[in-house]
Amino acid sequence: EAQVTQNPRYLITVTGKKLTVTCSQNMNHEYMSWYRQDPGLGLRQIYYSMNVEVTDKGDVPEGYKVSRKEKRNFPLILESPSPNQTSLYFCASSLGPGSGELFFGEGSRLTVL
């Protein structure tokens, strides 16, 4: 089954404790992206990747890092989480940046205390 898988789905952590949200897709997609969703602000792009070893900042990259060492994986790293990073996070992928539908993971709800 074609899918984008994120883990963990739910996480409560404390300020400053490094965490990683994993994302994996099994569709051989070149393009992957991370979004955060906040009430009243909608979904905003954090980082994206055009292909292996090619990543770039989206609209709200501060406080986040990403890596793309393999085509299927695109982890989101919060080196020192802060309460303003409490949000619902989505990983998404598509064949390319201009190829139409973006497939979303199920979302990861993160709370930083």
Place this chain on the structure above:
Amino acid sequence: AQKITQTQPGMFVQEKEAVTLDCTYDTSDQSYGLFWYKQPSSGEMIFLIYQGSYDEQNATEGRYSLNFQKARKSANLVISASQLGDSAMYFCAMREGLFLYGGSQGNLIFGKGTKLSVKP
């Protein structure tokens, strides 16, 4: 200026009736795609329907159809025969620079959403 505008924060519809969710967009690109996603209370983003800027016919997917009026820059979602399970948030989104590899960051720009409630 907002690129995607959804003017209806919330809507009610009677079960089995049709409902239209409004979406207008703003872009200077010639190649773009318009999408609708459904987000139930469980949180996942479910793709519903897609319309490319060069598609001459309105897209349809089962009970969903997209009323695409390019000159007016509108892409309204029509849900026919509403069901209780249709109650959710609905997001209109746009992807610019379609079909132009390397021509965009591939960002899907979302509207603020419309909360649809289906009444029995």
